[in-house]
Amino acid sequence: MTRKTQTTDHSGTSTGVGSAGRFSSGVGSAGRFSAVMAGISALLVLSLILNVNIGSVHIAAGDVLAMTWNGIRYGLADLVTGGRYAEQLNAVVNGSTQSQILFSIRMPRMLLAAVLGGALAVSGYLLQVFFRNPIAGPFVLGISSGAKMVVGITLIFLAGRIGNLSPLTLIFAAFLGSLLITAVVLVFSQKVRNMSMLLVVGIMVGYLCSAVTDFCITFANDHDVVNLTNWSMGTFSGANWDHVKTAALICFPGVIAAFLIAKPLAAYALGEGYAQSMGVRVKSFRVLMILLSSLLSACVTALAGPISFVGIAVPHITRTVLKSSKPSFVIPASFLCGGVFCVFCDLIARTLFSPVELAIGTVTSVFGAPVVIYMMVARRRMQED
Amino acid sequence: MNHYFETSGLSVGYNGKTLIRDICVGIEKGKILTLIGPNGAGKSTILKSVTKQLALIHGTVSIASKDISEWSPKEMARQVAVVLTDRIRPELMTSEEVVAMGRYPYTNMFGKLTPKDTEAVRDALARVHATELAGQDFGTLSDGQRQRVLLARAICQEPGVLVLDEPTAYLDIRHKVELLDILRDLAQNRGTTIILSLHEIDLAMKISDYLMCVKGDTIAAFGTPEEVLGGGGIAVFRPAGRAAESSGPAGCAAASSGPAGCAAESFGPAGVGNMIVAPGAPFETPDRNAIERLYDMESGSCNLLFGSIELAKPLGRPRAFVVAGCGYGIACYRLLQKKNIPFATGILFPNDVDYQVAAALSDHVVCTPPFEEMSQAQFDDAAQILLACDFVVDAGTPVGTLNKYNGKLLGLARERGIAVYSGSELRKGL
Structure with missing residues (x-):
């Protein structure tokens, strides 16, 4: 055996020099994780402040802080005492135009952007690990196409019959469409042995839904087509506190659940065969994964429309910054990072050409696509060296 | 009957269709069984079946006198570890992290490594002479290094039975010999029972205690290399x-x-x-x-x-x-x-x-x-x-x-x- 210790391979030592010191890399990555989390949190706070601060009506930063503080104070007090502080709370929230803008427009909007952005990032990350495919995103399983199909059918065929459509109806329609497609993919996930086949199934189902949507559009009037196009561009405008509550109720448990399955998820990085051999119940895990990531992206699609590229770009950015793909690190970091990304993009979307608002998807794509290209090329080069 | 690993009346195949039938073999603890046979004969199918990646069509597989179908995935993972032919590309994972995945069946629900787990990882890396690869990104390793790291991953799963599907594919002659030396060492010094498939007949004869020739829809021969191949x-x-x-x-x-x-x-x-x-x-x-x-x-x-x-x-x-x-x-x-x-x-x-x-x-x-x-x-x-x-x-x-x-x-x-x-x-x- 002593002789054998010398017969080690030296062909790759140029990239990873050192031996003993390298062994405790676990500690290093944990330290890095804390640093990155602190950095992203700071960015999130900054982006939230900027977001409430900037807009067509300028609100001074001091006022924002004071109003927010009072709002939180009275809100909490109201909650604890069961409504005894309702008057004070009302005074803070509706006291002035500025506070109305702050509390009923900007704050719910940015909070919604933060929560949904985080949810998208986590949803995308789950699918990337699951499919071991770096460009798998939340909508790769055809969820946005399914949502658009049902929204389209609702707008075009049902709108005439049930009169005026409330935004709530569209949210339900989008959610229904997402879950419909999820169910189809789930059925296939039990039949198909190969993961990449499942990816193909998702993409094909997406095309099928697009075909149905296009078919509906053929018979639609211009007004409905415009509505559908607007919906499919995605936006956070019109966000209210109910939206924020709904998003939080779905996304927070979803992200926590994702964090709890970090261990089997890490095993999936070695492929389904190895995961199974280490004790992962592959079939039920598939169902769990698809349900979880679909639920997150369905929630986003329903509340803000399909938002492209966040789900693909943010997990990449996060992993590169963390220099690790450990799910227990990447999931919380992606969630925060997705929030920051979306809040910034939304800020740009509503201020860049103000008063005209850009679709959020426009901004996320412009920033997301180059990032993904750059990172893929850079990483490939790193691996080939 | 002191067979540690045993199959009786085993039929294997895909989607309920039998590919190979009546596999009845048994080997003692710490022995090496090698499957040889032409491409497409079903060596991988047999290996996938005894590791529960494929459902058995008929018959039983038992390890340490227990039917493996009765084991939970976790128990199974503690008994059987694998090295597969799948080419894996985990991103941003060091060799050490890949090896540490082998502790999966032993860690808590967050996958936290105890000092004992870290020790097992270190030991496994040393056993395959890959200690200095620990901190290196898995994606940058050569085929020979990768295979050793994957073997270390399987070793630190501490299995009674180690199953390897064509572990020497893609390896040059030196790495082939080194890998088989490590397997021999595991069998002799750790009492690990090893089941593998090989395309190199000459190496198969030299490493195996038992050979199984897979051909057609049945096992063409099973026994010691001398019995099966006349000792050459x-x-x-x-x-x-x-x-x-x-x-x-x-x-x-x-x-x-x-x-x-x-x-x-x-x-x-x-x-x-x-x-x-x-x-x-x-x-x-x-x-x-x-x-x-x-x-x-x-x-x-x-x-x-x-x-x-x-x-x-x-x-x-x-x-x-x-x-x-x-x-x-x-x-x-x-x-x-x-x-x-x-x-x-x-x-x-x-x-x-x-x-x-x-x-x-x-x-x-x-x-x-x-x-x-x-x-x-x-x-x-x-x-x-x-x-x-x-x-x-x-x-x-x-x-x-x-x-x-x-x-x-x-x-x-x-x-x-x-x-x-x-x-x-x-x-x-x-």
């Missing part, structure tokens, strides 16, 4: 009759000349036509063409003695006669094979290394009993073939008392005006 032993002289086995040293039998029924095909590998054998030389024949049969080789051959592979032999009337011996002939034989010139050779002793290659490549091998002087009879046979050839090759073998007839053969060729080339002249071209 050299043709040995034995007294003509079994009854006479105890009578004196083996060599004696050859002396008792007489036209004994020594069928040519019972002598060398199949396909060696027109073998001219000394009369009265009964050979015991190990099953030397088991490999050719297992793999349905229609041309070429595999020498089990050395594990060397020869390409298809040139067919037709011999155009050249190689006077060889003492290993000098091998290069000439292979050269003629490359030029696709059918040839005959002689006079050889069967214990000459030249004989092993000649038997695979030559149309006619004139040979003579070992440890005896060549006789006039063999010279006459050889001369007859030589005179019908276009040219003669002098391999350069020194001529001594025992092979003096070879010198006479060269003399005869010159005398009759047949061109005699040396090995180097042959190489330069005729």
